[in-house]
Amino acid sequence: xxxxxxxxxxxxxxxxxxxxxxxxxxxxAIFALMLIGAAAHPLLQATIWNxxxxxxxxxxxxxxxxxxxxxxSLAHPLGTDALGRDVLSTLTFSLAPALQATVLAALLVxxxxxxxxxxxxxxxxxxxxxxxSIGDAFTLLPPTIALLVVGVGKPAFGMIDAGLLFGLLxxxxxxxxxxxSRALSVIEKPFIDAARIAGAGSGRIxxxxxxxxxxxxxxxxxxxxxxxxxxxxxFIQYLGATDQSRVGLGSMIYTAIDIQPVLPTGYGSFNxxxxxxxxxxxxxLAAGLAMTLIAAAFYLIAVGSRDAVIPNxxx
Amino acid sequence: xxxSSPQVSEKEAGSGLxxxxxxxxxxxxxxxxxxxxxxxxxxxxxxLIPYDNAAINAGDSVSLGFVDYMAGLARGDLGLxxxxxxxxxxxxxxxxxxxxxxxxxxxxAYLLGSWLGxxxxxxxxxxxxxxATAVGLVFYAMFPPLLIFLxxxxxxxxxxxxxxxxxxxxxxxxxxxxxGFDEASLVxxxxxxxxxxxxxxxxxxxxxRRMGWRLLPALVLPAALVGMALAVAYLxxxxxxxxxxxxxxxxxxxxxxxxxxLAVVAFLLVAFGEVMFVWRAGIADERSxxxxxxxxxxxxxxxxxxxxxxxxxxxxxxxxxxFAALPFLLTGLIIIEYQVQIGSCALSQGAxxxxxxxxxxxxxxxxxxxxxxxxxxxxLVTMGVLLLVLRxxxxxxxxxxxxxIRLGTRD
Numbered sequence: 001x002x003x004x005x006x007x008x009x010x011x012x013x014x015x016x017x018x019x020x021x022x023x024x025x026x027x028x029a030i031f032a033l034m035l036i037g038a039a040a041h042p043l044l045q046a047t048i049w050n051x052x053x054x055x056x057x058x059x060x061x062x063x064x065x066x067x068x069x070x071x072x073s074l075a076h077p078l079g080t081d082a083l084g085r086d087v088l089s090t091l092t093f094s095l096a097p098a099l100q101a102t103v104l105a106a107l108l109v110x111x112x113x114x115x116x117x118x119x120x121x122x123x124x125x126x127x128x129x130x131x132x133s134i135g136d137a138f139t140l141l142p143p144t145i146a147l148l149v150v151g152v153g154k155p156a157f158g159m160i161d162a163g164l165l166f167g168l169l170x171x172x173x174x175x176x177x178x179x180x181s182r183a184l185s186v187i188e189k190p191f192i193d194a195a196r197i198a199g200a201g202s203g204r205i206x207x208x209x210x211x212x213x214x215x216x217x218x219x220x221x222x223x224x225x226x227x228x229x230x231x232x233x234x235f236i237q238y239l240g241a242t243d244q245s246r247v248g249l250g251s252m253i254y255t256a257i258d259i260q261p262v263l264p265t266g267y268g269s270f271n272x273x274x275x276x277x278x279x280x281x282x283x284x285l286a287a288g289l290a291m292t293l294i295a296a297a298f299y300l301i302a303v304g305s306r307d308a309v310i311p312n313x314x315x
Numbered sequence: 316x317x318x319s320s321p322q323v324s325e326k327e328a329g330s331g332l333x334x335x336x337x338x339x340x341x342x343x344x345x346x347x348x349x350x351x352x353x354x355x356x357x358x359x360x361x362x363l364i365p366y367d368n369a370a371i372n373a374g375d376s377v378s379l380g381f382v383d384y385m386a387g388l389a390r391g392d393l394g395l396x397x398x399x400x401x402x403x404x405x406x407x408x409x410x411x412x413x414x415x416x417x418x419x420x421x422x423x424a425y426l427l428g429s430w431l432g433x434x435x436x437x438x439x440x441x442x443x444x445x446x447a448t449a450v451g452l453v454f455y456a457m458f459p460p461l462l463i464f465l466x467x468x469x470x471x472x473x474x475x476x477x478x479x480x481x482x483x484x485x486x487x488x489x490x491x492x493x494x495g496f497d498e499a500s501l502v503x504x505x506x507x508x509x510x511x512x513x514x515x516x517x518x519x520x521x522x523x524r525r526m527g528w529r530l531l532p533a534l535v536l537p538a539a540l541v542g543m544a545l546a547v548a549y550l551x552x553x554x555x556x557x558x559x560x561x562x563x564x565x566x567x568x569x570x571x572x573x574x575x576x577l578a579v580v581a582f583l584l585v586a587f588g589e590v591m592f593v594w595r596a597g598i599a600d601e602r603s604x605x606x607x608x609x610x611x612x613x614x615x616x617x618x619x620x621x622x623x624x625x626x627x628x629x630x631x632x633x634x635x636x637x638f639a640a641l642p643f644l645l646t647g648l649i650i651i652e653y654q655v656q657i658g659s660c661a662l663s664q665g666a667x668x669x670x671x672x673x674x675x676x677x678x679x680x681x682x683x684x685x686x687x688x689x690x691x692x693x694x695l696v697t698m699g700v701l702l703l704v705l706r707x708x709x710x711x712x713x714x715x716x717x718x719x720i721r722l723g724t725r726d
Contacts, residue, residue: 136344137351140699142646145679146359149691152683174639227456228643234458235650239680250458257464279468288461295456 023304058093105229108167117179138173420582432594451588597629652676
């Protein structure tokens, strides 16, 4: 490998390489689409849906003229769910908290894992011991479970709290261990010795020599954190869906599949058709697709960045 | 295999002493991890769950002092729940269900994922590879409640309708009325029989590969499946097995008691992608090695190069990375268990139901809803200890097979 003494020039060139990569562009485009969707909600509320909170409110809206759930129509482009809420309104309303939690978790994981992992590999000794001990311990506490324990049934626990807690546990746990392991192999490379001999200090070696090699792997960890945080937050919303305090992608799925008709007594007399007629397909599809697209955006950006920086990287 | 550290003699590397020293180091490290982990759980509970402070400060029978708790943990005592029942007892009741689904689904996911990973990556067609990646990712990232809904709606329900259309009894009560045994015993016995069979299959495959017997690894799984089918036919319980396997009657919808089989299938779908990706990465790393070229030059058949040469070299890193994914798979399982609602029929309407007790998920969520802190801590600690033990087993297996790991020359 060519020695990377001129780290800054290299980083700038790498940045262009990353942005030119097809997967990264596709991922960014999907992400931008989600952001536009989230931004559309306040705009629509202020314009087209202005003064119609009782119909288009994402939490308590209900169109009394229709029997719900309904399919797409002019008044409700994505239909309504079983509770009579406009699916486009709930979807655009739900994107913001989902994006907040995922982006926050991903950024925190990137920041923590790179900082802690590279410091552990560079200084070794007690720093390394502390990082690996904490990392090993945090690996035993899956962040999603911690989030469910803390967040279920507590409306005060917001999606930003969820993103922060997830990022903290994942960033100091499994992500830190992976980045430390990568940093240990980077630090053995000849260009690190070359930088030392050239008189570079610890900060410069970590910042300009090690960092570019760790970023692609941190990107993969950030993707894992984003997808994990997305599922966790959605599940908290799913569990809290009944009290209508948490409208989100998870509660959209709950409303679509778990709002069941009043069941007749007796085992044989239940008619499956009653149940199927109540499934809010548009709500289900919209929320499922939004979650898949957010996950896909993070995947494409992370994998594309890594492929651009390390062309022979394995999956 | 050459040792990269010149200070260590080959004699020491090959001896059991090296392995023992490694094991000792890992046990000590695991103990430190456990202490930090339990402390972390205490901090989490103390700082983030406000309702608990009063109970802790009151100093009543529910003692959650850290030192007391660690001493209790060493004796297997996890304290008392707010309801007065020993937490360890509640967990012991729930653990078999979770372990059953985890083990059965995990083994099936490993078999499917490793097979797909090897086949797809070895042929390396772009379309096949892309499709496998997409399918694996979709299941891996899919919201578990949505996955279970799709399984029920597009899998179980059409089968239920088909059974009614064929004029067969469409209710589990009818299916089991004259059978002479109930669903509970069938699910329980059949489930454990399936798990034991799968374990035997795994061991036989590993043994066959190691000893160089070609037919055993290839035939043991089909043979086990045929054997199970013959056993079911001989006992004349086909209709009941199918009922438990696919249909589980209309009352499942009514009272919300899910089938462990549904949970196993959902867990299999969530988990196989991870194994497949790891296998593919491993195969991709190894396929261009010199020994593969040599084997090809000697006209060794492709499947033999793949399964007997490359797969052996890939197996170890795959094991390590699969175990690294265990915490996330366990998380998926907890959500799946919740959604399938295993064991919840005991809570509903006093209806007759399968006595398959709820898993850790049921215990955890009921504790979270009741703010029963000792049970929450108990479940978290149990999961942590479970993961710790599995990690220790994996590390020991790796160290036994790869001297570089136990000598610390390979991270």
